[in-house]
Amino acid sequence: MAAARFLVHLLLLAAAVYSAAASTSLATNATAGSRMPAAAAPGPGSGGGDGNVTGFSFSSFVSANRGVNVTVLGDANINQGALQITPDSLNDAATYLTHKSGRVLYATPFKLWHREGRHGGEANNASAGTGGKRVASFSTVFTVNIFRPNGTEPAEGFAFVIAPSADEPPAGSSGGYLGLTNASTDGSAANMIVAVELDTEKQPYDPDDNHVGLNVNSVVSVANASLAPLGIEISPVDPVKYDVWVDYDGAARRIAVHMAVAGKAKPRRAVLAAPLDLGATVAEWSYFGFAASTGRKYQLNCVLAWNMTLEKLPCGDDDDDGSGRRRVLGLAIGVPVGVTAVAVAAVLAYVCAVRRRKVQGGEDGSAITGTMIRSLAGGPREFDYREIRKATNNFDEKMKLGQGGYGVVYRGVVVGDHTSPGGAGSAVEVAVKKFSRASTQGQNDFLAELSIINRLRHKHLVRLVGWSHDNGGELLLVYEFMPNGSLDQHLFSSSPGRALLGWELRYNIVKGVASALHYLHDEYDQRVVHRDLKASNIMLDAAFSARLGDFGLARAIETDKTSYMEEAGGGVHGTVGYIAPECFHTEKATRESDVYAFGAVVLEVVCGRRPRCDVEGFHFLVDWVWRLHRDGRALEAVDARLGGDFDGDQAERLLLLGLACSHPTPADRPKTPAIQQILLGSVPPPAVPPFKPSFVWPATGGGLDTVSTTAGTTTSQLSLTSASTWSGNFMKGSLKHAFQQEAPDSLS
Template sequence: MARARFLLHLLVLSAACVSTNAAATGFSFSRFVSADRGANVTVLGDANIDQGALQITPDSLNDAATYLTHKSGRVLYATPFRLWHREEAGGRHGSSSKLANTTAGGKRVASFSTVFTVNVFRPNGTEPAEGLAFVIAPSAEGPPAGSSGGYLGLTNASTDGDAANRIVAVELDTEKQPYDPDANHVGLNVHSVVSVATASLTPLGVQISPAAPATKYDVWVDYDGAARRVAVRVAVAGTAKPPRPVLAAPLDLGAAVAEWSYFGFAASTGRKYQLNCVLAWNMTLEKLPSGDDGGGRRRALGLAVGVAVGVAVGVAAVAVVLAYVCVAKRRKARSGEGSGSAITGTMIRSLAGGPREFEYREIRRATNNFDDRMKLGQGGYGVVYRGVVVGDHTSPGGVGSAVDVAVKKFSRASTQGQNDFLAELSIINRLRHKHLVRLVGWSHDNGELLLVYEFMPNGSLDQHLFTPAAGRQLLGWELRYNIVKGVASALHYLHDEYDQRVVHRDLKASNIMLDAAFSARLGDFGLARAIETDKTSYMEEAGGGVHGTVGYIAPECFHTEKATRESDVYAFGAVVLEVVCGRRPRCDIEGFHFLVDWVWRLHRDGRALEAVDARLDGAFDAAQAERLILLGLACSHPTPAERPKTPAIQQILLGSMPPPPVPPFKPSFVWPATDAGAGLDTMSTTAGTTTSQLSLTSASTWSGSFMKGSLRHAFEQEATDSLA
């Protein structure tokens, strides 16, 4: 019955949204599942998908002070929509009926109607705050820093009220601020959380977050592009749409929002908290002409006129990519040579919310025909060039702006190179996190495989730690600590927050990029692989060997040839120690060949702080330095199960919990550490060895698969420059 009612809403919306002469587009979700994440919706900040709903702020039974307060999140539909465009004089697009929505300034604005079902729940009868909002945003970026509390995940103290925000929202507010009518109202926000129009819901008998029982509400937002007016209605879920709106106000989206914008939801909690759940959502939108931006035809394919876009689209797209990889591998096995066939653009375009497609000539022009002087780095998977492309609607500067990019040109046009390309694209295309390098687009023309990333003006972390350019200042302690926190946040997203577990498999300083503010961005997903959530590891093909870089590879990997979350944490520990010490993980110092062994000896002797980079000349926070050293050693524990998980790592870095105890002597590596049938995620410490176990020192890193050539790729990667 619930699905039937929602489909009925959809039919009503389809009839009411636009004129009979206008084309329409849209989507419908009767519930949400984890497969929607990345495929159909972008989940950002503290948001999640759980229990069939969008949890815009966390839904947790854990300690409220840690997990529920001062949170902010966003969930956006994965694909932007065109909300307005300029009409040429005389009506380039045709009839007067199509010009009905055109302003005096020449902008035609799309009409839309949406309905969504919400449940704003107060756990254990607590007093709720802060609020949930339906939002129109200019980009798929997460909530800005400091957007918890009264900022609803929309703005913060420094940006609130700035027209550059290009944000419009309809808020359901449960906390009274000085500028609010009460703690139970709906408001219209334009660039600010200070509403331009408000209406109390109390006279209607609607309580956004009632004490008991929990109540679901349907919220309708109807926008008339011709009249430039918005109307909001609220009713108990399953009941009829009210004839009169609770709030109606003028709103010119042509002046307020970006031409191409994202629809979605934002929410926040403060000192008080509530659970902000969106249970269902559908939308119908007037479809404006695509224009001449070069991407209209591809968007028309992605935004089909149907309104039943669901889980199947995302799953099918990924299945197409994986099926291609499997077929190519089988063909290679049968013929003994690579498949000569090119990757069809259809496979990549089928990825929901796919990145921008570039023509080969655009990239060639952007990189000055791949001039060596534009080269940023190279490695086993390709060469990276700097370039400048013309921006589209997704670019920060808008259509026509100059955008600095890093272009990864795959070095092998063979089947394996195509497989690498597809693997990297299918993973990073669906990842959205502020500490991951953003994928701008791709190209597969002229037999060349290209990925286009946002350019990181401050290069890679290793360049600042070990090979500083002339005039480049040494990284200060505060920047180093924040970089470690950023990498930990990205790793936590990959391991625990994304709907699939993703193991990076090549976490190292040269793959940690630094943006203009020296904020960490984890990049190079050429080795990353997604593993099923009920599995614990990703296993390479037979004979594939160990992938990664010596000094960052966990010792168990040389025996299992499996990549796990624990092996990623081991690499993170190596990064932590090199950031603190200013030395590479594999280095000769005081008779040791590995940095971790030297630091462990200093820890044993009570002299751990002597490991801090001497170039800092004592300018560091001793408590933070000790915390990082202990964390780095804990992550470097030879037994996988003894390494901390990413949620604990984040709490340690925030100072809300101490690092795990680190023994004074580095434990021996023992293999196998548990029964053969157990996964690495459930390994327990082995107190002693048996006749079937092998006890090794840290030199075990060089054992096992070395003679099989498993380290070949590791040594190749160690010698390479960073890849964007």
């Protein structure tokens, strides 16, 4: 009791200090004006990651993007699914194609540098070391098609640009000025422009007519490199699409440019790498985009796709004008946090001491978790930990079936009870999931998964057999063993002796998954969102019947609600290629986002390709299939390994269903009852537009079927066109991984 009274006094002291400090900070804030520009407010560029990264993605462009997502300037235009930076016209070239300049900029500026505190209070980033500024890192990739119509000689050039404003190209910026500068402004530091040029016209200051250059406030490059030795021709006679990567490391103050034929992997070797201090060159708030020009000669400068990831910087006042307020805010936050931390530490010490006494007194250290599990209605069978250890041969590596973010799965054999198919005393093969985090979070994951799957009963769900929890805090779930492994193993594994999944099995697997999803969404007494539906979580029993499993991310929502909101700072959970685009803005899991993942699985099963793959210049399977659908060639997407041995009507039905489920607008995706009817053939396949609709957020005409169900949350007004899903670089954590290696698919 004395310890408890002491803790209460500490907490009351923390509250009193916090109240006083907060009052001071509020009084200060009431008199201090904000100098954050209007563009700093959340806008179309927001989204993705956990607050440290922002960005956008376009898989194609439509006229509706003009003025909403992109600003089209000068002689630029949007048509034929692309940004036409200079005109694309069949009319008289002398009138419509020569001596033109244009720009297309992303509609929202981004903060590219931030002045750090005088005393180093914020300088916790390596990029704070030069000029007292922290500079944002970014990574972008875009697909370009720069070609000469009718075999004409190409000119002048194209550039990826960072500009201080969304103004028109300056007068006289055609010809060799690339839509960037003109004769009177070229070379002026007031331009605050940086560009990466793909130049196809040799000027006296250029190495040749086929090079990449780095331009700073001038079209005379500070660094350039000829592309001929690399076998790259920017504008060949036969048009070639190229992917161009521009990576900027704000800490190292260095830029690197890579280039390859579209659809091929990013080369290890950069075509150009050079030092560049954006903090000393560009405006604090700048626009990203493209510029191009033609002169006496001309070429078509088309951007077909564009993806951008950018480090987010603080948007508050600089220290040199607001250091006093920062100190007040530091006191307002730091003092109570410090006092509270002491109190929390005391609480933890007290709890640990109590737990130690309980263990030393013979009481089970996992009693709390065990009691919670045993209190579940119709609780699952509890296994003795020693039995599970024996069943898995002490968790032998040879018994390992797989591993994920939530734990390792082992194969084992246990003695069955009266609930087992073979009755009490029978030998039962099981899959044992051993949670990798023996911590509070691990217990939360364990209890969340157990509380949901414990009461689920459906022939297309993996059956839970029981659980175990030892004194050391190790958590185990025991599932029915699936002898044929997971769906992705059969679709993509090249293991010898593994037979190719035939068409009939594939179709039945899709029907089974749809049935399980319908049960979770509409038939169970609580709506359950799976949140990680993918081929590796679809198990196959002895008859190759689908069993949806791995409920580690699943969450139940009330029947009068429609979404599950992530915990604060939780980020986006799931796997790239299966995550619905709206999830990166709402951080909500919904039935619609599950349907999106189901659509990715459907296309994966039909095509024998992963949702995130490179095929004919596309980086996502859904975009490739949509293009084939537009051209009336959808059946060409069917897995070629089947050798044509498939039902054409069923294949078309599945492809259309997969595209419908992948619709960028959540409300336009079919619901699970309709999905089942489509698969049974009782209703025709859904009508799918020939062109993939743009992703616009907030969604127009419905969007999600209801607004947020979480009190106090608001949705930023975001509006952008997105690819079928965000790239692997849009994830929690530092952007620096974009410069080092391809990011992993899992975002959990």
